[in-house]
Each structure stands twice: as C-alpha cells, then as structure tokens.
Amino acid sequence: MKKPPNNANSAKPELDLQIDRTLELPMYLQICQRFKTAIEQGHLHAGDRVPAVRALATELNLARGTVEMAYRILTDEGYLQVRGAAGTVVSPSLPQPALQKPQAPMPGQTVSGILDHDGKAPKPLQLGLPALDAFPRKVWNRIVAHRLRGSDPARLGYPAPAGYDRLRERIATYLGVSRGVTCLPEQVFITTGLRTTLELILSSLSTAGDEFWFEDPGYILARPFLQNAAVKVVPVPVDENGLMVEEGKRLSPYAKFAMVTPSHQSPLGMTLSLERRMALLEWASSVGSWIIEDDYDSEFRYQGRPLPALKSLDRNDRVIYSGTFSKVMFPGLRLAYVVAPVSAVARFQAVAYNLNAGCPYLLQAGVADFIAEGHFSRHLKKMRLLYAERRAITQRVFQEVLGDRIRIDLRPGGLHMLAKLGDHEDDVLLADRARELGLAMHPLSRWYINAKPQQGLLLGFANVIDEKDARRIAMKLKQAMS
Known part of the structure; x- marks a missing residue:
C-alpha cells in the first residue's frame, strides 16, 4: 500500500481549530471560519487532507454532528472535497476569495462589549433597550404561567425549527395590518435575533464571494458577522435621503445583497426617501439581487403614522423583511423573525431544519397570546x-x-x-x-x-x-x- 504524501497525514502544526465557547457564533460556524482562515493564510493548501470528522469531534470535545455540519458547509462552498475512503481534502480548485488576501478589518470591527450586552442591569443611555420599567410584567407573567400549566407532553419535545405556527400566523397578520407587508405564515421564520436571521438568509441564498452592500455608517454589530461570513462587504455611503443607491451601483453594480434600515437609518436616523426606495427596488429586480430590510424599531414614530415598510412596495419579491421583538417587548425574549421571499421558502425551510434547533416554545407561545389578546397593540400605543x-x-x-x-x-x-x-x-x-x-x-x-x-x-x-x-x-x- 502506498504511503500518503507527507501533507496528507494531518493538518499542519500551525493550524488552530480550537473553538471559543464564550462566543455567540455557533460552533460549527467557528470551525468553518477556522478552516477558511487557515486556507487564506497558507496553513492549508489545495490537496491537504483535513482531520476526519470523528477525530476532530473528539479533539474539540464536540458532537459529531456539529463537525459534520461544518464540513458539509465547507464542501458546499467549495473549500473541501470528499474523496470517500481517501478522506476529505482541501479542494484542488478553491473558491476565488480563498485565493486572495483576507479582507482588511473594518475600523471599529472589534466591538466586544460595545453595546453592553452583558446580562447585567442596563446603564444610562444604553442603546438597543426599550423602557424596561414600563413593560406590563404582570400581564406577561400571567400569560406565560398559563401556558406553562397547560402545556401538553408534546410541547416538551424539540420546538419546530421554523417557529411556532401560531406565532407565525400572528406575525403575518400584524405585518399586513401595521407594516403593509403581505405574506403567508409559511414565509415567516422565527429566529433569535438579527445575527441568526442573517445566518439563515446567507445560508439559504448566498455563495462564497457574493458582494454585499452595507450602509456606511451602518449597524455596528452586524459587521463582524458579515466579515466572518463568505461574503465581500461593500460599504455604501448614506446622506440625508438614506442609502446612496447610485453610489452602490458604481461600487458594486451586481452585488448579490443590499442590507438597509429604511425606516430609521442605523445610526443616523434618517428615512430612506421614496425615490431611493424605488431606485433600490428597480436595481434589485434588474440584476436579481436581494434586499434585506432591517426594520428594527419602525413601530416607534412620533410624527404621523409609522411608515409602510420597503417590502410593501416590492412587486418582484426581492425584499427579505426582518423584524424583532427586542425593541417592541424586551430583548431577553431573544425572538425575532424574517419573511422569506415566496421563491425561497423551500430553501429557508431546508436550512432552518439543518441549522436551527428552534426557539423555546414557551416564549413563542407567550408572545402569540400577548398579540392575540390585544396586549401587544395596547403596549405599542402606550410606548409611543x-x-x-x-x-x-x-x-x-x-x-x-x-x-x-x-x-x-x-x-x-x-x-x-x-x-x-x-x-x-x-x-x-x-x-x-x-x-x-x-x-x-x-x-x-x-x-x-x-x-x-x-x-x-x-x-x-x-x-x-x-x-x-x-x-x-x-x-x-x-x-x-x-
């Protein structure tokens, strides 16, 4: 039997695949990023054999399924190649981004602790928090306690990866009435926040090297996630009318994604003008791109009624609408949602079942009841x-x-x-x-x-x-x- 070449015995000594269990980034995505970094930095080359799934799972003290998921993603993206009994190797034809130098870190990329998400009492002037003193805790506690007492044994199992069906129905109805977004419950997917929403979107629709328009300045906590994803971030400036669409088209005319905060630009606060909205939709439709609408706090408008969502103007199903309960209720829920395009529901469903363990049933059911009993609309009116x-x-x-x-x-x-x-x-x-x-x-x-x-x-x-x-x-x- 021929001996394998020296570089096929194992990963090189300088290859660091250790994971950090304190990070919010899922462990399988950390493994993906470690391999991509090793390839970019020359620690792994085309044809190098990588550790077997079982061996790496044992070394990292992880479930075998976690490593299998990472390898499957890396294989789908073209970084790894499975050769049966010969094992798994770094692909001889690596995707183009892996052959380039890593994208330079963005200014301010190190944001550890910048938004004080430390589980402690909030500090004065802290961003991202609703009025915690004004939330109707007694009503909420009663609703959740009722659900807890009445839950049947089936609810003790794993929650549905796409979300609790009653909550998806309530969200679809709410969006139609308050945001002008027409969608079916099947299009609504429950996540734990913007980060997992982006993970679901990119895992469903992106390929390695896709260009991604990002507002400059834009939401600071989304940047590290996108920087670690297999997309190329293209900063697009904003002015008093919001995202400068023509500048985006000049910088990256065929970008696969554009992420915007049209109702209340994060962080400057202006509203994306109607002219820019129509230009953005026309661009996305003409080149087949996706627009991610982060509608994070549009419910709170103090001059006139809340503006219709960008998604309400979408006639070609190019807008992916993202919302959250962190601002309208409280962030400890860790509940958000995304409305998938009709054409991509099946892909979102498949990715959700592969990647998402589901959000806790009790909290989802509690929010569904909170909406159904009218407390949600009353709370929003009071908070405005x-x-x-x-x-x-x-x-x-x-x-x-x-x-x-x-x-x-x-x-x-x-x-x-x-x-x-x-x-x-x-x-x-x-x-x-x-x-x-x-x-x-x-x-x-x-x-x-x-x-x-x-x-x-x-x-x-x-x-x-x-x-x-x-x-x-x-x-x-x-x-x-x-």
Whole structure:
C-alpha cells in the first residue's frame, strides 16, 4: 500500500481549530471560519487532507454532528472535497476569495462589549433597550404561567425549527395590518435575533464571494458577522435621503445583497426617501439581487403614522423583511423573525431544519397570546406616547446642561438620538470618559467604515425616567466633557 504524501497525514502544526465557547457564533460556524482562515493564510493548501470528522469531534470535545455540519458547509462552498475512503481534502480548485488576501478589518470591527450586552442591569443611555420599567410584567407573567400549566407532553419535545405556527400566523397578520407587508405564515421564520436571521438568509441564498452592500455608517454589530461570513462587504455611503443607491451601483453594480434600515437609518436616523426606495427596488429586480430590510424599531414614530415598510412596495419579491421583538417587548425574549421571499421558502425551510434547533416554545407561545389578546397593540400605543415624552425631556435637558457643546436634532422616530459634536471633539475619548462614570453612550465615528466619520454620541433615551433622571445623567456627561 502506498504511503500518503507527507501533507496528507494531518493538518499542519500551525493550524488552530480550537473553538471559543464564550462566543455567540455557533460552533460549527467557528470551525468553518477556522478552516477558511487557515486556507487564506497558507496553513492549508489545495490537496491537504483535513482531520476526519470523528477525530476532530473528539479533539474539540464536540458532537459529531456539529463537525459534520461544518464540513458539509465547507464542501458546499467549495473549500473541501470528499474523496470517500481517501478522506476529505482541501479542494484542488478553491473558491476565488480563498485565493486572495483576507479582507482588511473594518475600523471599529472589534466591538466586544460595545453595546453592553452583558446580562447585567442596563446603564444610562444604553442603546438597543426599550423602557424596561414600563413593560406590563404582570400581564406577561400571567400569560406565560398559563401556558406553562397547560402545556401538553408534546410541547416538551424539540420546538419546530421554523417557529411556532401560531406565532407565525400572528406575525403575518400584524405585518399586513401595521407594516403593509403581505405574506403567508409559511414565509415567516422565527429566529433569535438579527445575527441568526442573517445566518439563515446567507445560508439559504448566498455563495462564497457574493458582494454585499452595507450602509456606511451602518449597524455596528452586524459587521463582524458579515466579515466572518463568505461574503465581500461593500460599504455604501448614506446622506440625508438614506442609502446612496447610485453610489452602490458604481461600487458594486451586481452585488448579490443590499442590507438597509429604511425606516430609521442605523445610526443616523434618517428615512430612506421614496425615490431611493424605488431606485433600490428597480436595481434589485434588474440584476436579481436581494434586499434585506432591517426594520428594527419602525413601530416607534412620533410624527404621523409609522411608515409602510420597503417590502410593501416590492412587486418582484426581492425584499427579505426582518423584524424583532427586542425593541417592541424586551430583548431577553431573544425572538425575532424574517419573511422569506415566496421563491425561497423551500430553501429557508431546508436550512432552518439543518441549522436551527428552534426557539423555546414557551416564549413563542407567550408572545402569540400577548398579540392575540390585544396586549401587544395596547403596549405599542402606550410606548409611543411614553417615548415621545422621554425623548423630548432628554433632548431639552441635555441641551440646557451642555449648551453649545452638543446639538441634538430630533428625528421622526426610533429609540436613540444623536448628539452631534464639533469637529474639534474626540467622540471616542469622550465616550470612554463617560463610560468610566457609568454611562453607556457610543461614539458615532466607530460606526463608519470608509466614509468620513462625523463626531457624535449615540444616546438611548428609552430608560430616562423623568426630568430629574435626565438632569442627573446630563451632569455626568458634562463632567466627562470637562
């Protein structure tokens, strides 16, 4: 029997496949990324044999199915090739991105802890939080307790990967009434947040090397995920009318995806104009691209009614609509949803069953009941009034206390405001000083990629209880600025 070549015995010594169990990124995706990095950095070459599934699972102390899933994805994307009894090797014809240098890290890519998602009590001005003090906890506890007492043994099994059917029905109805989005329950898939939503979308529709329009500045926590995915991020600047579609077409005319926050641009707060919306839809239809609409806090608009979703204008089924219960209820639910295009439902279904263990039945059923009994709509109405009051107080008091050091121009909606600073200010240094005083604001400049960064502070106002609380927080910020 011929001996295998030296490079086929095992992975090279410098190959690091260890996983980090503290990360939110699923372990099978960590394995995928480790292999891709090893290939890009030259630690693995075409034809090199990789560890057997069973051996790697034992080495990493993982279930065999986790490693099998990673290998299956790497094989589908062209990084690995299965050769039966000869084992699995690095593909002789690697996908093009693997032959190039790794994409340079984006400024601000290291975002560990930047949004204070640490499970502890929220800090003043923290982003991404609704008014936790105003949520109807007694009603919620009663609904969940009722479900818990009445659940049958079948509900103790694994939840449906695509989501609880009653919740999917409630979401489809709600979107049709409030957001102008016409969809069937079968198109709605329940996820645990934007990250798993993006994972579901990309696993269903992307191939290695696809170009991906991303707002510049854009949602900072989506960037690391996309950077680690097998897509090429193309930063597209925004102006007062939102995403600059013509600039996107110049930078990457045939991009496979465009991700936008049309109702309340994250982080600047403007609304994508109708002209830009139509231009974006026309572009996607003409080149066969997908638009991911992140509609993260559109329910909270303080001037007029909530705007219809971009998806409501979509006549060619190119928009993938994404929503969340983190802002309208509370983030501890870890429940979000995505509306798949009709043409891609089968692919979403297959990927959901392969990758998703499902969200907890009890919480999904609780949200479905919360909506069905009318509590959801009443809560939203109450919160719109409360947030309008709290943001007005916060803006007025901060301007009084800080004077011309900041300028807060209120946008029509959202759960955060932007305090603009002068060009001579350093928003990163200021935010760090404020953090030392217990505040959780965020420097705007870190949200930029290629566009010239503005200096500003992003302030979450939803948990600023009253004028006294606003003044106390403003005085701390003044101390940080002194």
